[in-house]
Amino acid sequence: MSKETKNISISEEEKEFLLTEAWENKKDKVDIDGSLALYVSVASPNPNLFLTSSITIQMLEALSASPQQAEEWSRTWGRVVVCIKPGFEQMCLLGEISDPKNKLFIPLKTKQKFAPTEIIGGFPNGDLAQIVINSQPTTIEAFLISYVHIVDELIWEHFRSSGSSDYPGALQSVISSGFSLVSACEDEILFQKKGNPLMSLRLYGSMVNKDVPRVMGGIIFKGAL
Amino acid sequence: MTIFIERLREIKSQTESDNSYSKSSEPIVKPENESFPKTLIVLTGVTLGKELHAGHILLLTVADLINSGLGSENSVFILNNNTGPRPAGALLALSKSKDLGIEQAATLMDNGQFSVQEVQDAYRSRSLSDEDIDSTIDFLDQSDLDIFSVMSTAVASSLTRAGYDIEILSESKSIKEGEKVIESIDPVWQGSGFIAHSSKNALRILQKGGHLTATGKGVASMVSIANKFAPFGVKPFIIYVDSSPDTFDSTFTFSALGDFGEAIAIPGSGVSFNGKIASGTKGEALTISQILDQYSKSCPANSISLAFRHFVLTSPIMIIPKAINIGEMLFDFKDNDSFLRALIASYDGALKFKVSIEHVIENLKGKIGETTNSSNPKTQKWLDFIPQKAKALESIKIDQVLGASKTLKPITSPGEIVRAVKNQGFTGFQAISKIQEYLKGQKTLTTRGNYFKSIVDSIISTETDIIEVSTNDFKLILNIIEVCLRRMGYE
Numbered sequence: 006m007s008k009e010t011k012n013i014s015i016s017e018e019e020k021e022f023l024l025t026e027a028w029e030n031k032k033d034k035v036d037i038d039g040s041l042a043l044y045v046s047v048a049s050p051n052p053n054l055f056l057t058s059s060i061t062i063q064m065l066e067a068l069s070a071s072p073q074q075a076e077e078w079s080r081t082w083g084r085v086v087v088c089i090k091p092g093f094e095q096m097c098l099l100g101e102i103s104d105p106k107n108k109l110f111i112p113l114k115t116k117q118k119f120a121p122t123e124i125i126g127g128f129p130n131g132d133l134a135q136i137v138i139n140s141q142p143t144t145i146e147a148f149l150i151s152y153v154h155i156v157d158e159l160i161w162e163h164f165r166s167s168g169s170s171d172y173p174g175a176l177q178s179v180i181s182s183g184f185s186l187v188s189a190c191e192d193e194i195l196f197q198k199k200g201n202p203l204m205s206l207r208l209y210g211s212m213v214n215k216d217v218p219r220v221m222g223g224i225i226f227k228g229a230l
Numbered sequence: 231m232t233i234f235i236e237r238l239r240e241i242k243s244q245t246e247s248d249n250s251y252s253k254s255s256e257p258i259v260k261p262e263n264e265s266f267p268k269t270l271i272v273l274t275g276v277t278l279g280k281e282l283h284a285g286h287i288l289l290l291t292v293a294d295l296i297n298s299g300l301g302s303e304n305s306v307f308i309l310n311n312n313t314g315p316r317p318a319g320a321l322l323a324l325s326k327s328k329d330l331g332i333e334q335a336a337t338l339m340d341n342g343q344f345s346v347q348e349v350q351d352a353y354r355s356r357s358l359s360d361e362d363i364d365s366t367i368d369f370l371d372q373s374d375l376d377i378f379s380v381m382s383t384a385v386a387s388s389l390t391r392a393g394y395d396i397e398i399l400s401e402s403k404s405i406k407e408g409e410k411v412i413e414s415i416d417p418v419w420q421g422s423g424f425i426a427h428s429s430k431n432a433l434r435i436l437q438k439g440g441h442l443t444a445t446g447k448g449v450a451s452m453v454s455i456a457n458k459f460a461p462f463g464v465k466p467f468i469i470y471v472d473s474s475p476d477t478f479d480s481t482f483t484f485s486a487l488g489d490f491g492e493a494i495a496i497p498g499s500g501v502s503f504n505g506k507i508a509s510g511t512k513g514e515a516l517t518i519s520q521i522l523d524q525y526s527k528s529c530p531a532n533s534i535s536l537a538f539r540h541f542v543l544t545s546p547i548m549i550i551p552k553a554i555n556i557g558e559m560l561f562d563f564k565d566n567d568s569f570l571r572a573l574i575a576s577y578d579g580a581l582k583f584k585v586s587i588e589h590v591i592e593n594l595k596g597k598i599g600e601t602t603n604s605s606n607p608k609t610q611k612w613l614d615f616i617p618q619k620a621k622a623l624e625s626i627k628i629d630q631v632l633g634a635s636k637t638l639k640p641i642t643s644p645g646e647i648v649r650a651v652k653n654q655g656f657t658g659f660q661a662i663s664k665i666q667e668y669l670k671g672q673k674t675l676t677t678r679g680n681y682f683k684s685i686v687d688s689i690i691s692t693e694t695d696i697i698e699v700s701t702n703d704f705k706l707i708l709n710i711i712e713v714c715l716r717r718m719g720y721e
Contacts, residue, residue: 050422062239091428093418111433116423116440129237145422183237 013196020195024220027198027206033165039081041074042102043067044110045153046088048095050117050145052124056095057152057186063097064153065180068160072173074099076164079172082210083157087146088112113146118216121148122188131183134159137197137204138222140188147216151209155222158207159184162224191220198223269460269491270628272297273452274471274498275309278378278398279320279353281346282385283515284569285508287392288561289498291538292635292678293471294394296496298719299631299682300469304459305397308385309451312378313402314444318366319356320349321377327352332362332369340375346384349377371441376400388518393535401451405442407458408450412436415487427483434479448480449487456490465491467628473497473559496635499547499678501569502560504660516566524570529577537573539719540580543683545572546641546650546675559638568655575653584720587686587711590693594707599698606695612688613696613703619685620706623713630681631717637679641668650675682714 045060068075078084078099088110090096100107120142136155143151156179164175189197198204205224209217274293276286293306311317324344325335338344360366376382382398389396412425415436419425423440426433436446452468460466470481470493481493501508501515508515516524525534541561548562563569604610612619641647644665651664667673689711699707715721 049418050424051418058239089424089426089428089433091431091433093426093428109431109433111426111435113424114439117421 013192015192015196015199019199020192023195023198023206024208027208028210032161032205034080034082034161037081039078039084040101040103041078041081041099042084042086042107043078043153044086044088044090044096044098044100044107045149046090046094046096046098046110047113047145047149048089048093050113050115052119052121052145052148054124054127056145057124057128059095060097060149060152061156063095064156065176067097067099068176069173069180071099072176075176076172079157079161083154085150085153086110086112087149115144115146118142118144119148120188121151125186125188128186129183130185132227133163133179133182134184134224134226136184136186136222136224137189137194138186139194139218139220140190141218143218144216147214147218150214150217151221154209155207155224156184158205158222159224162205163226166226191218194220194223197225201225269304269464269466270297270300270302271304271307271455271459271466271468272300272302272471273307273309273455273468275311275401275448275477277311277316278381278385279317279356280350281381281517281519282388283508283517284521284566285500285515287518287521287538288501288542289471290389290394290396291535291542292496292498293469294535295539295542295680295719296469296471296632296635299635299680299717300628301626301717305395307455307459308396308398309401309404309455310376310378310382310398311401312376313367313370313405313447315358315363315367316353316356317377318363318370319358319360320353321370322360322362322366323355323357324348324352327355332366333373336369336373336375336377339377340379342380342383344380346380349381368441370402371405374400374403374406376402385518388522391531392518392522393532399451399455401447404451404454405447406454408453409442411453411487411490412442412446412450427486429482429486434483436483444474444476445479445483448476449483452480452484452493453487453490460491467491468493469632470495471498473500494632496632497559499542499559499561502548502562503565504656505548505560505562507560514566516570521570521573525573525577528574533577534573536580536720537577540583541573541576542678543680543718544576544579544677546654546677547638549638549674549676551671551674562654564655564657564660571655572653580720584715586690587715590690591708591711593693594696594699594704597696597699598701598704600700601698602700602703603697604692604695605697606692609692609695612692613699616703616706616710620710623710626681634679634681634684638676639679641675641677644669647675680718682717686711686714686718 043064047056090110120140121138122140136159138151138155160176160179163179164172167175198206207221207223209219209221272293274289276282290306297306321332321336321339324339325332328335339349386396386398413420415425415427423437425437426435434445435443436449437443442450456466456468468481468484468491470477472495478495481495484490484493503514522531522534525531529537545561548560563572602613604613641650647665647668651661656664668675689707
């Protein structure tokens, strides 16, 4: 899904409206600083399909290991720390920010940028939803911040749409049914949102990392495609 | 339907074998007992945006004592920290006040076109919240300009006048040469803009967002200094005198790299007024010029390095127990006048120390006989090993000298505490409060150890126990005293 193959027609006013609407839609989440963070520790700065696949597995395993904490983490907009740890072990860990053990994770800050499109080819096609991630060239840590947030968005929106209080069930459903992954530029994502109000956008609100795009991506459930 | 996560696992295992992922290798740590010829380099770092103040001179004196203690033939190296946020703030302030572009202002500063006062004013008026601060930091990191060159020349002149043997090195030039080594530390992360060194349970970040961190700059500087000052094929042993955690990290990393030599960090000591660290930037501590002006009214100007040496070796250091930052080892005074009085008293103390040694030698001369014996069994034991002690001094080990300089001897006697607080200039209620803090253990007063001074002190204190000394042992004692005084810089 590239810009060349689509005829994108969206004005600045429409974009502004969609962004404001997405910003104001809190999706049953709470605007407080959560006590939890998902620590995504990488072993290499090289972006590739291996990294995306293994981070996905590790993230879903980490959330499944403590679903109550995972729900709490997601409800408070899921803080993500892309980092390294002694020994350069790749892993995902959902943990308390105040836990001294988690001080061993050092936030990553690289400078090399790459296009996410380059590394998501070959990602399996899951049945539950399609994730559209922003294709803006970015650093490895900014990409992973976007990616983890957008997967979190998928689980949360699936949980909300089920109308139940079964976050673990929604998580298991994502694990078993999966999702497909495509990339698109910000205009394309907003253009899709304009045509499909059911698409759920995820914005980057903290702006701590300057390389993370403000529209990290969107979710389209397969039934709504 | 195949479970989605299983399909991801398949992809992971398929790509694992052929993707560029590889675990960063653990650094090679040189075995402790590996021996190699060593060149000693004693180093300390100062931001020369302003004239040195009392705290810097004390830091330099600790370095100077280690340099002479190890018998190094090199000067003490001062790394002029002319990169990073504070120098960038000074460059921005000067460029604005002179209406010059950043590059033009930096080039003129490197050429020494501005006066000491102009550079100092710019440093003092710096703002780290300027919108151009990040780009100016980048500029300084990438250039090899020494924006504090004029201050560097002035400081070198003042320190030489004060009797110090120093060489000032520009950090911007040093890190430029060493940065390539940092980049090549870990092939997996090379070119990413992020380089870390992992060892056991610690990570040390050397480069972040494409820029060297303070730890990375320390490592790069030491690599450059090692290449420049160690003879070909000889690995240096660098002693970095500084109390910042970054210095400890950079010396550890430098040693762990294995290829360039070894390095160790030794904490310095600063000066504080009533427990509050004195800074030169805000003008609380006297500058070297002010100290020299005042000091030379009552003592010879070129004796000030001796006064500082005696000061460091004898003045009590205040320590806050369990302090996280070991930099919180301070010579505490009521004010600048009290500090100055103590410094002048240290010159007198150094002279008295020399006189007491002369008395000991004279007394021993009068006791020369056939044998060596003492009225005190403990002193006799010491005397029995004089030949071995004299021999040991010829092959003194680095660890012994450094170990002693890190040793802190607590002052516990109430009388000594009262005397120390009085000498720090405190009186009345303030003095009582200080004394109570030390007696209750809320703070501790200690003195810094010195391998050679402890030997001379023991000779002075046991001389009266000696009944008779043989000619040979007398010569050996004289030799021990001579070596110790030379290594203390008291000649």
